[in-house]
Amino acid sequence: MSVPVLSCRGLRKVFGGHVVLDDLDLDVAEHEVVALIGASGSGKSTLLRCVNLLEEIDDGTIGLDGEHITDPRTDPDLVRRRIGIVFQSYNLFPHLRVLDNITLAPVRVHRRDRAEAEAQARELLARVGLAEKAGDYPDRLSGGQQQRVAIVRALVNSPRLLLLDEVTSALDPELVGEVLTMIRDLKADGMTMVLATHEMGFAREVADRVCFLDGGRVIEDGPPEQVLGEPTQPRTRQFLRRIIEAGRLQVG
Amino acid sequence: MKLTDHHPSPIARERAGYRKRQTVRSVLVAAASTGVLGTLLVLAVTGSPGWERVRQSFLDPRIGREALPEILTGLWLNVRLLFFCALGALALGLLVAVLRTLRGPVFFPVRALAAGYTYTFRGLPLIIVIYVLTLGVPGLRLQGMPPVLILGGIALVLTYGGYLAEVFRAGIESIHPSQLAAARSLGLTYRQTMRHVVLPQAVRRVAPPLLNDVVALQKDVGLVSLAGPIDAVRAAQIATAESFNYTPYIVAGVLFVLLAIPLIAVTDWVTLRAARRQAAR
Incomplete structure (x- = not known):
């Protein structure tokens, strides 16, 4: 297998005594679209900000095309030019x-x-x-x-990699569609993307893989049908049940 | 339906009519109350027992006319000083404010120096700064010492630079961190982020208080006359001493107000525009 575009190993990030990312691993291959789901505060946004070096990680490594971008000797400005957020x-x-x-x-x-x-x-x-x-x-x-x-x-x-951080969360429902259409087109063009989202229906449709984050770790990682349809972890099931109750995911 | 096709309903016409009558009424009330108040003020002042005496010593048209050329010459000095000192103080203030935002241990001395500067010169009375620069510094008898006027201008720039630096800094810090994050995420360096994203927004936001300080500077530039150069107020003082009449001061005062009006008008316009922009969101 070729070198993944993004490769996170053992990421740890602490904010004021609160562990936001805890020994997190994540690989994203070229042309792959990965959706990060999870409750507020599960670390989705922090992960994206760390990958773009807007936040400094406390432990672990982040690789971009095999290069360790978390090495303090790399120039963060040069790294950010290869990542869009x-x-x-x-x-x-x-x-x-x-x-x-x-x-x-x-x-x-x-x-x-x-x-x-x-x-x-x-x-x-x-x-x-x-x-x-x-x-x-x-x-x-x-x-x-x-x-x-x-x-x-x-x-x-x-960019080599596009990070999308809850890009539809601030939008009125009738405006969400136009943004999602655009992301769908990007996928068709082969853009490698990591997106944090609350739109489960969209994650199911556009993502190649869905990662469920909880307590700063990826606790479930698989194709959307599996993670959203037949989750193996009790925490994932609990989260999805709450989402369904809130009316954000159609059952089936 | 087109905009012009609309015929207002009777109720809308009634409302518009009522509002119009109300407007006319308020204008009439305002005019009447202003007239009454003005008349009362004029009567109170001109009817006072000492009015004749005061009118002679403060509002003598002949003495005012005689002093005018000297005062105008002095005022030209004020205008030139204001122009150069305002530019100098704005540039210095901006530089110091940017230096104070620099992060990282390398910049500690620069930061400390910039902070020390704003603390010192905002605390130090302007008169003392002028005395130290115009009387103390020439005493060093160094080669190529600039004239007293320039030294006085430097004193003004140093003092007002301190105030303006804090205004600029407030503007810089009012820019939301997400703007910095967006700029840095595009690969802009810290310098480019400051230059193209933070400063343009910050300066626009603090333009009203900046101009306010420039209006204040306009009145303080005359203090260089403490060191010798003759500005408008000093010229009026000389004329007063010659004629034993205070009219030249009134002439100088009126000229200062006339000079300030365009500056204040610009300030108000900028403030209003900023408020409109905010409201549009």
Whole structure:
């Protein structure tokens, strides 16, 4: 088997005496889509932030294409240029127009020609149906449109790995679909993705593997039909039962 | 349906009519109360027993006209000093504020120096800073000592730089950490994040208090006259001493207010615009 794009070994992260990640292992192969599920506080978001080096881990290693990115001698800026992340609250830059939000990194970080970067940004925007929004400021856009811009912003750097942190949680239900469609298209293009999500139906549809996190560990890992349909762990069953009661997963 | 096709219902027309009558009423009430209050004030001042005396020593048109050219010459000095000192203090304040945000042990001395600077110069009375720089520093008799006017300007820049640094820092710290996370996640370095993401938002947010401090600076630039250069207030003082009449002070005061009006108008406009932007969210 080839080297996994992402490889986490024995990750540990402590926040103020509270163990958030506890000896966590996770591998993600190229073109694979992994969905992280679990209750709030189970460590999904922390894991994604650690992988992007926004948080420093307390123990273990993270490998990106076989390179130890948690080695203090690696330059975190160089690592982040190979990983895209999309946040729950979009985090677009409110003082920049949509187009400038997208071209900031290509022009400033990757030193690409502005005209060329803008052409690429416009093309990506057109593909997600936001061509006419290029000149608008983010606060003029709906939540779903902002999140799609945020995804384009992460994609324009052609990352090896895309991390999606609860990207639909802040959206009104009727806006969730447009974002999910976009992620579905990304999967079709072969993008390697790790997504933390509460949308069990979506996890089932788009993920190659579903990982259930509890107490800072992956306690169940398998194809979506198995983890969401016939979970082996009692904690997973308990979690899914609560989700079904809350009406977020259709039975069967 | 098009916007123009809509005919307001009777109830909407009635509401609009009522609001219009209310507006007219409030304007009339405001005009009347302002008129009454103004008349009372004028009567109270001009009817006071000492009014004739005060009018002669503070509002003598002839003395005011005679002092005007000198005061205007002084005011030109104020304007030039204000321009350069405001630019200098804004630049210094921004630099110090950014230095104070640097993390990591390497930057400890820089951070400590920047913090010490803001503590010292916000605490130190401006007059003392001006005296030390314009009287003390030339006493060192170093080669190439700049003129007193420049030294006084440096004193102003140092003092106001301290205030402005804190305003800038408040702005920088008001930017949500998620903005930093988003910028760093795109691969921007700390410097690029500051330059392209944090500072543009921070400066916009604190523009009203910054301009407020510039208005305050406008009044304080005259203090360099303590060291010799003649500004508008000092020119008025000289004219007063020559004529035994205080009218030149009133002339200088009016000129200062006229000078401040455009600056204050810009401040209000910026504040209003910032508030509108917030409200739009």
